[in-house]
Amino acid sequence: MRTRPRPLLVALLVPLLGALASGGYLALRGHRIGQGLLHPPHVPVQRPAAQEELAGLEDVSFSSADGLTLKGWYVPSRNRAAVVLVHGFADNRSQLLFEARSLARAGYGVLLFDLRGHGESGGDLVTWGDRERRDVTAALDFVSRRQDVDAARLGLFGFSMGGTTSLLVAEKDPRVKAVAAAGAYPALEADIYSGYGRWGALSAAPVLWTLRGAGVDVDAVRPIDGMCQLQGRPLLLVNGDVDPDAPAKLQASLFRAACEPKALWVVEGAGHGEYARVSPDEYARRLREHFDRALLGSG
Missing domain, CATH: 3.40.50.1820 (Alpha/Beta hydrolase fold, catalytic domain)
Structure with missing residues (x-):
């Protein structure tokens, strides 16, 4: 005989699972953003059209x-x-x-x-x-x-x-x-928060962790x-x-x-x-x- 989940337990678990999922998404998103900041695509050099x-x-x-x-x-x-x-x-x-x-x-x-x-x-x-x-x-x-x-x-x-x-x-x-x-x-840290801190530390911190993990001295760029x-x-x-x-x-x-x-x-x-x-x-x-x-x- 299966036991039905208690309403109170469900009420507690649903938002907790939602928060964990959101946090994981933001962490992954921030890491991807950080990788893009470390390794941007190359833009071809355009030589001046007229040498004069x-x-x-x-x-x-x-x-x-x-x-x-x-x-x-x-x-x-x-x-x-x-x-x-x-x-x-x-x-x-x-x-x-x-x-x-x-x-x-x-x-x-x-x-x-x-x-x-x-x-x-x-x-x-x-x-x-x-x-x-x-x-x-x-x-x-x-x-x-x-x-x-x-x-x-x-x-x-x-x-x-x-x-x-x-x-x-x-x-x-x-x-x-x-x-x-x-x-x-x-x-640099303020710029990251300005550009990617829509949800505060939840969205900006993973970007900063990624930069620091790659050896960037974020605190020196001030x-x-x-x-x-x-x-x-x-x-x-x-x-x-x-x-x-x-x-x-x-x-x-x-x-x-x-x-x-x-x-x-x-x-x-x-x-x-x-x-x-x-x-x-x-x-x-x-x-x-x-x-x-x-x-x-x-x-």
Whole structure:
């Protein structure tokens, strides 16, 4: 004779089983998201359509401190100053052709390169600013050795993940005399919660566990903690006011944490990386003037 489940026991078991199932689903979902963040698909590098737009463009390569070969393009300097450009997640150097053209036309040497795990560079693991710091440092090493460049006139620009990485490097490397970051995030953990924390720790924690399990030092990717370490070197932050990937409140926290001299430009109507589309002339002007003041003593 079968015993029927007691109503009270059923009432307790059903929500418990449901919670366990939901937790398992969120854990699996977060792990898959984390794997996608570590191993994004490769986007083909698109060479500039017209070589005249970046006159003298050279194919270059150099190595990171941990032995990865990094590929890029370099445009020689005509004013003895140079700016390293650092692209965002799941893209490559060709993402920043607008910024490169704007600065090259003003006489700057410009280095665009692919971060590890992106474009034509080596590596198959993206660490969201942790090990990418080595790539940016290697790029600065490359530019500082160029005969056309005064090593005391180096600038750094980064977008999104590249912006966060650029801030981390600039805080520690005094060779960077001016830095600009667009769509950057103040801390990797905060960015994960912003993007994937719909259910709080239940949905964000599995993503973070996956990153940490792959060796990413999540706690080291916190440029907000060292913004005043720029110690008088000019900072420009750029953000769109309708950016879902780098919300204005996150960018504003970076700005508040920084010391002078600093500037924040919020581009009305721009999403993530849409500054050149929404306001191309002003965007180009602001970049040029920012680096002119710091690297050329003008503007």
